[in-house]
Amino acid sequence: MFQRGHWYEMGRTENVKNCLDPKFSRCLEVDYLFEEVQKIRVGVYDIDNTTVQLDDDDFLGQVETTLGLVVSNSTFSQPLLLRNGHKAGNGTITIRAEEKAESKDICQMTFKAKKLDKKDFLGKSDPYLEFSRACSDGTWQVVHRTEVVRNNLNPSWRTFQLSSQTLCNNDRTRPIKIDCYDWDNDGSHDFIGGFTTSLDEMAQAVTGREISWPCVNPKKKAKKRNYQNSGVICLSSIKITKEHSFLEFVMGGMQINFTVGIDFTASNGNPQQPTSLHYISPYQPNEYMQAIRSVGEVCQDYDTDKLFPALGFGARLPPYQSVSHEFPINFNPQNPYCQGIQGVLDAYANCIRNVQLYGPTNAAPIIEHVSRFAAGAQREEASKGAHSYFILLLLTDGVLSDMGNTRQAIVRASSLPMSLIIVGVGDADFSDMNMLDGDDGVLRGPSGEPVKRDIVQFVPFNEFKKAKDNAATAAELARHVLAEVPKQVTEYWRMRGVSPKAQRPT
Structure with missing residues (x-):
């Protein structure tokens, strides 16, 4: 735009x-x-x-x-x-454009099929479902596709959820077309069959009451006199719940706990040299400082005490020069909190003058550190409700050395009230980091277990250097990395079945 x-x-x-x-x-x-x-x-x-x-x-x-x-x-x-x-x-x-009608309904659905037609010559079909809603001009708009279930004529698809606005623009009588296809690698997916329904009709699939539709291929029906269907599509369950907005949780008293994690590995370069990513110039902030300020100044508005823990990793610490991947940058383990974002920046400037950059680039310990606090907040949800959510801003100049442990830590954190923002500082090749920013359960731990929800947003800082000044760069970075946080917050509380408290009086 x-x-x-x-x-x-x-x-x-x-x-x-x-x-x-x-x-x-x-x-x-x-x-x-x-x-x-x-x-x-x-x-x-x-x-x-x-x-x-x-x-x-x-x-x-x-x-x-x-x-x-x-x-x-x-x-x-x-x-x-x-x-x-x-x-x-x-x-x-x-x-095609449609006005978004206001709605806070989320539909969680589980589909399966029975006795689908075999479409592959050397194997069974690889079926998936495609959902479309009717448009005012008589056409259909695709709004969702399930995953592909390989080599199976009786597939069960993973439970998924859509807003009623996406599914039918909040009109429960609006026609919804569900088509079943056999997936092919070359993109020429074979149509198995389909049917038309509505959200009102699907809502009948309450607990213990499965409903089904014949999966019909009109071309086969026209050719074969005794044709009945190409299988049966079953809706095993549907749950329609109210979706609370991010603002409802904020106005209900939810606090955002902001933590900074900083990479102090030797690959950043000698901090005393202008070529170092940690070089502190008297004329302009370095990229670490820009990222901390831009993201932190947004998050601090949602934290009443303005006390932010700031941790470092990959450095040798005085006085014994021991390597640590989880140390407070103010060197106070009993009180790692900094007063405001300026306090974080002051602690960082002091820290960089007193540590020896070392390595390796292990991020998992800091993620697990914040996860422990998020787990503690989760245990208090029964009495305190939606009271705390945690955001970790992790800044690094390269690919992580402990990628397997980091993936495992993210998988565990995905079930907690927590989001992870990773900003790649410098001009390294960060392509391998994109695997951490997986949507809809794509990211898996080393043992194959999927994330419960997408909690990671990764961006390289150099994508935002095109702005004319530091203020514009910072604003654009913050807008980009924080865009997914409201959705991640509401998804977490929905997963936990927790509603916001009544709004505080204004």
């Missing part, structure tokens, strides 16, 4: 693999302002790697328009153009 003279990325769809006619299911939310000309640009890329940036991906074309044009057309469709304004082959893009 074009704001304040610059283009800013506001979101991305999912990556649809091996497909020239993709239908994207991830919706993007935009604040629509009638009184402003809101310019938007939609770019399409062929992504074949795991890096965050797009300049190493193939550009397929783009469309520039205004949000007013999009919302004033029930279906907005335009040819894709190259950056020079010429057509990008025969590609087109279609955008």
Whole structure:
């Protein structure tokens, strides 16, 4: 979106693999302002790697328009153009916009199937479900796809959840189409069959009362006189619960406990040299200091006492020069708290002059340190409710040496009231760090156990250096790394079945 003279990325769809006619299911939310000309640009890329940036991906074309044009057309469709304004082959893009109705209902559903048609010549089908809601122009909009269950004609899919707004725009009678496909590696997924239902109908699948629908392929039905179905799709259970907002928890008294973890390994360079990432210049803050201030100044507004623990790892400490991966940067183990974000920065400046940078880059001890406090807060939820949530800002200049232990620590932390923000400082290759920033249970521990929820946000600081000044860099970094925190907070309390307290009087 074009704001304040610059283009800013506001979101991305999912990556649809091996497909020239993709239908994207991830919706993007935009604040629509009638009184402003809101310019938007939609770019399409062929992504074949795991890096965050797009300049190493193939550009397929783009469309520039205004949000007013999009919302004033029930279906907005335009040819894709190259950056020079010429057509990008025969590609087109279609955008559908709908006003988001207010709703706080979350639908948690579990589906399975029986006796699906066999589609693979040398094996059984690899089925998945695709959910679409009816649009006002008579078309269907894909809103969700389940995972693929390999080689199984009687699959059971993992329980998933969608908001009622996503599923049917909060209209419980609105048609919902559920199609079953056989997944193929080349993208030519075979249609097995489908049916149409509504949230009202699905809501009948209360505990102990499974409902089912015949999975019908219209082409097969037209050809075969005795055709009945291509299997049966069953909704084993559905649970519709109210979704509380992040602000409800904040206004109910929830505190955000902010902790900083800083990498003091030798790969940062000699702090006395200007080339070091830890060099403290009298003219401008280094990247560690910029990241601490930008993220910390946002989080401190949600902590009443403004006391923040700040920990370091990978350094030799005085007086015995022993290596530590979990030490308070104010050198006070009994009271590792710093007064305000400026207190954290002052302790950091003093610490860097008194430790010897060493190694290795082990992050798991600090993650486990914060996890212990989060676990203690979790034990108090029965009496105190949604009272505490923890955010750890971890700053590092390179790939972690203890990746396996870090993954295990994140898996354990994913069941606790905790989020982990990792900022990569410097110009190292951070591509391996993206594996920690996994959505929907993708990240697994060394033993294969999945995370309970996505709690990690990783960004390299160098992505934000393009801003003209430090203030703009800091603001953009904070906006990016903290964007997922409200969702992570509400997902945790929903998982625990904890509601916010009544709002404090204003």
